[in-house]
Amino acid sequence: MRHNKKRGMKLGTDAAHTKAMKKSLVCALFANDRIKTIDQRAKAIRPDVDKVITWAKKGDVYSRRLAIAKVGDRDVVREVFDRAAQGQWEGRNGGYTRILKLGPRKGDGAEVVIIELVTESPKAKKVASKVTKVSDAEASDTSTQQDKAAAPQTTDKSADSEEATEKESPAPTAESADKAE
Structure with missing residues (x-):
């Protein structure tokens, strides 16, 4: 019996490395609005990005501290909270990221994707x-x-x-x- 087993993607590394890699990818995504990575990593950080944006939409101090713990960079979290306060994701209740497939990587055949933040509201698009x-x-x-x-x-x-x-x-x-x- 495996009690207290951590759920989620392992991504081929130990737990500490996976946690650090996810934190780094989330920070890079918020800093640049889009990053190029492999498919499994993009799928692994998608829930973390959604959580941070949901916290940013709440805007209270507790949510800000949770976001700083998840992202690791206070300046990036400040920018995300400012964008949420301006109403960038106001009409959207989840699905803040988009994954665009680029194809297999030449060296090892890993599926390369671009994960980006969705900026337009669904109502504005219609x-x-x-x-x-x-x-x-x-x-x-x-x-x-x-x-x-x-x-x-x-x-x-x-x-x-x-x-x-x-x-x-x-x-x-x-x-x-x-x-x-």
Whole structure:
């Protein structure tokens, strides 16, 4: 029987190294907004990142101290709490990270990913897509109206220019053809 067994990913190292590596990766992610690492490490730090952001949304002293213990850098925690106070993750109740797969690493074949913080709110994304669809439709309507309005003007100008060239140089007649020979 294995009492008091710690749950979670071991990541091929002992417990102390795993804890230090996760703390370092979480700190780097908050400092840079995106990091490149292997798939298992990204999946291992995802719950820690979500916890820290949830604590930052609460904003009290106890939550700040818990976040400092999890991240390990007071300046980075201050920045995260400031961003949360400005409402960066206000409309989101979890899922603060996104994992983008890059493919296998050349040397050992490990699956390399980019883990990044999600900055846009889900409501803003939906509203933005609706706005772009409406503006695209309006733009296409106005462009077709402008094309229709511009088309007669260009034909009128070309017809006017043809008439002007005909007036300047008269058409050849039979007499002028005899003179040329």
